[in-house]
Amino acid sequence: MKRKINLLPFLIIAVLFFLINSYVLSGIHSLSSNPFITPVFWISIAVITGSLFYAIQRMRNKEMDTFFKIATHAFLILIAAELVFTLILLPNDLYRLAADVPRNIYWVEFAWFVFFLTIGAFIYGMIFGKYAYRVIRHTLYFDDLPENFDGFTITQISDVHAGSFQNAKAVQKGIDLIKKQHSDLFVFTGDLVNNKAEEIKPWIGHFSQIKSTYGQFSVLGNHDYGDYVKWESEAAKRTNLEQLKKYHDEIGFRLLLDEHVEINKNGQKIILAGVENWGIGFGERGDLKKALTNVAGSDFKILLSHDPTHWEAEVTKFPSKIHLTLAGHTHGMQFGIEAFGIKWSPVKYRYAHWAGVTGNDGLYLNINRGFGFLGFSGRIGIWPEITVIELKRTPK
Incomplete structure (x- = not known):
């Protein structure tokens, strides 16, 4: 019927x-x-x-x-x-x-x-707008940041969506801008492709140029799992995801899948954790508890989590303090106004906080506006972003 x-x-x-x-x-x-x-x-x-x-x-x-x-x-x-x-x-x-x-x-x-x-x-x-890369800088202060990490810098990009790129020369300008930051650490917060692993293959040579002193780390976003296209079988879908993970490795990104690493500097450390995509309405795959297994409550922690809804839903309620969460996902809807003191995009009706830094008392979330684009092949007013965050100890 x-x-x-x-x-x-x-x-x-x-x-x-x-x-x-x-x-x-x-x-x-x-x-x-x-x-x-x-x-x-x-x-x-x-x-x-x-x-x-x-x-x-x-x-x-x-x-x-x-x-x-x-x-x-x-x-x-x-x-x-x-x-x-x-x-x-x-x-x-x-x-x-x-x-x-x-x-x-x-x-x-x-x-x-x-x-x-x-x-x-x-x-x-x-x-022009979709390749009009901007560097946005934030300085964040923490009482309990290890002394040796005072002034430590992190470059973040998110939402590459490589399947949408068409202009290699323009993309290279964005890569060059990332390289010019000379940050201590580089992180990518998900959505390397639109749907299929093969989309990143022509761009591996570009993104593999990104290097930092303490490494390059990444997580998966909702589009990376291939949920939005029809596959001939579940096996083909799984194979696609495994291939995408290999491409992360080829680029030089250490993909964090519900796990963490220690970033050591002169005898002191901070924890960098990454979860699989966890987002309200976009799949709740990530396991935060697993990612922080054997991490002391007093450790300084940075979390990579693609979808910002994870922050309010789980991260802020986690038993131990997660000092900084880095996310993407919203793209700022690739359309809006950020000028003359105005910050507005239609995406605000879905996400109360949709770009930049929010939080206080040493518990922060940064949402990157995205490096690429999806759906609408352009950006108006919400330009592609390269974030540079400097960690500082709160002055006594």
Whole structure:
């Protein structure tokens, strides 16, 4: 017996889509009465929407191809620009209706200016923004940091998503920026690939250039397990994961799988632990207790855990203090505003804290905004990040 499909949500979306486009069209008519505008507008909308549905249909049981990417990005840019246009013009129109005055043409022109500005921002983000690497620095103070680690530096990147890369020269610029930091320790906090181990193979030569005095360490992210593609068998899926682990080794990353290592410096140590992916809604594989087996409660601990939801759910409640947790996963949604004192991204409605450092009293979480990109082939306002954290003893 076939399951009955509820068409109501699709109908509501279709009606809203029609109303938004009709409203945008009214904005065009405010500036021009050319009779060809209406048919050209609706034909354009039909072509973009039709391409999206066709791309989705032909994508079933296949991986994303160029046509799918073009169709989805064209639709995304259209919707984003139309929503911005509507948000700007609608308040003025509501006032106009209440006050019974004609539509303000200058306001319509401003709405169109922002419409095209939005399209320009998306194009910039797709061409340049996704490789616009930034170094973000944090200095964190701890009362119980071993003296010999005062001033110790850690470079962190996360969410490489190698299957999305296309520009080797641009990626190399990011690698060079990592190398320029000359940090004591390098860590990678998961999602090396989108789905399959083979995606990292062309980039091994790039990431293997990363070296640090006290080593390079990594953990797995939710995408690394191959959960989001169809496999011919469970055995093939397991083989893919084992191959990815080998690629970590080829790159020179020591992959921490619910385990820890000691970082020793001049007779003193800190603990670096790493867990398999643990995230609310993204698989709770990691075993924190196992990762910290035989670690003394008084030891200074740094944890690599891909998903930041792990921090509040388990890390802050762990019997012994985990001083610093390094995570990624959110990407800052690759879209938002971080300027003029504003820090906003739609991802805040899923994660209360989605980028940078949070915490206090020597218990901190840092969320890296990601080195790569996924889904939307670009970044707008939330640039790819290389984090450098300096550990300092609290001044007496």
